[in-house]
Amino acid sequence: MAESSTKTDYVVGVDLGGTKILSGVFTNSLECITTTKLSTKAQRGLDAVVERISRCVQDATDEADLSLKQVAAVGIGAPGAVEFETGTVIFAPNLDGWKDVPLKKELEKALGVPVFVENDGNVAVLGVHVTELKGKPRNVIGIFVGTGIGGGLIINGELYSGFCHTAGEIGHMVLEVDGPKCGCGNKGCFEALASRTAIFQQIKAGIKDGQKTLLTEMLGDDLADLRSGDLRKAMRRGDKFVDRVIEDAAEYIGIATANFINIFNPEVVVLGGGVIAALQDEMMGVIVETANDYAMPGTMKGVEIIASKLGDDAGITGAAVLARKQAKKA
Numbered sequence: 001m002a003e004s005s006t007k008t009d010y011v012v013g014v015d016l017g018g019t020k021i022l023s024g025v026f027t028n029s030l031e032c033i034t035t036t037k038l039s040t041k042a043q044r045g046l047d048a049v050v051e052r053i054s055r056c057v058q059d060a061t062d063e064a065d066l067s068l069k070q071v072a073a074v075g076i077g078a079p080g081a082v083e084f085e086t087g088t089v090i091f092a093p094n095l096d097g098w099k100d101v102p103l104k105k106e107l108e109k110a111l112g113v114p115v116f117v118e119n120d121g122n123v124a125v126l127g128v129h130v131t132e133l134k135g136k137p138r139n140v141i142g143i144f145v146g147t148g149i150g151g152g153l154i155i156n157g158e159l160y161s162g163f164c165h166t167a168g169e170i171g172h173m174v175l176e177v178d179g180p181k182c183g184c185g186n187k188g189c190f191e192a193l194a195s196r197t198a199i200f201q202q203i204k205a206g207i208k209d210g211q212k213t214l215l216t217e218m219l220g221d222d223l224a225d226l227r228s229g230d231l232r233k234a235m236r237r238g239d240k241f242v243d244r245v246i247e248d249a250a251e252y253i254g255i256a257t258a259n260f261i262n263i264f265n266p267e268v269v270v271l272g273g274g275v276i277a278a279l280q281d282e283m284m285g286v287i288v289e290t291a292n293d294y295a296m297p298g299t300m301k302g303v304e305i306i307a308s309k310l311g312d313d314a315g316i317t318g319a320a321v322l323a324r325k326q327a328k329k330a
């Protein structure tokens with residue numbers, strides 16, 4: 001029973017995204033007992049977002065019949081470059097351009113619980129590595145395709161964070177010189193070519209150019225409320241236009257995968273995020289085939305390219321893993 005539990009029995013994992021905040025309460029054995037979701041509303045400014053994260057965490061604990069006193073730590077995956085030691089978000093283009101935001105400090109003030117902030121891709125690969133892969137493979141690359149594209153690197157069994165803790169920003173690897181503009185200010189980034197945002201933009205631009213697609217039949221000409229699942233439905237009904245856009249995105253993901261395999265020679269490349277969760281059957285074949293085409297001969301030997309089973313929960317799971325790890329150290 002919750003009442004008789006000790007303080008360190010629970011942690012909360014938060015996935016702070018550009019569009020939504022997801023919180024999950026986890027037991028010591030990393031079992032998720034409840035989740036809550038709120039929209040981020042980044043355009044309302046920093047104070048509003050901090051208040052919404054805090055509310056989302058409190059709703060999740062309340063939903064689990066717990067008080068914040070029973071939470072040992074809160075882990076947060078944030079979309080951007082993060083300085084882990086201070087819990088500062090250095091730059092987050094998908095959070096209305098946040099710069100040098102002391103998120104750990106603000107949330108500890110609001111919640112009264114230790115808070116640990118890490119890049120969302122790093123957190124997600126940590127979650128997959130510890131729970132789904134049982135910590136076994138020594139070298140894992142995570143590629144998470146959602147609103148943006150995040151990633152993380154497990155090297156020699158540990159999360160690799162680089163010199164200034166900004167490693168793993170794989171969404172900003174340039175795959176097309178002079179390609180479409182990216183939120184980071186650069187052009188032709190992986191994220192600007194294959195994220196959900198990029199896919200939706202290509203579809204909307206195609207419709208403007210007169211492309212025929214079942215999506216307008218399903219959702220109206222302005223494609224209000226377009227979701228990744230709608231793309232799957234259209235493809236299964238034989239929509240050639242959507243098929244081509246998704247195939248192009250899958251090819252870019254495959255090329256990125258080949259680059260990582262060439263550089264890191266991992267045992268596992270794991271793909272996740274909302275786009276992969278919704279379109280796994282449609283995309284994985286093309287991704288694996290393209291990775292095979294572009295990787296250096298011999299480098300693919302024994303390398304597994306898999307879709308994560310955690311789906312949208314990779315972020316909260318990884319954030320919970322981070323919180324538990326840090327709470328143990330304290």
Ligand SMILES: [Zn+2]
Nearest residue numbers: 172182184189
């Ligand atoms: Zn970029």
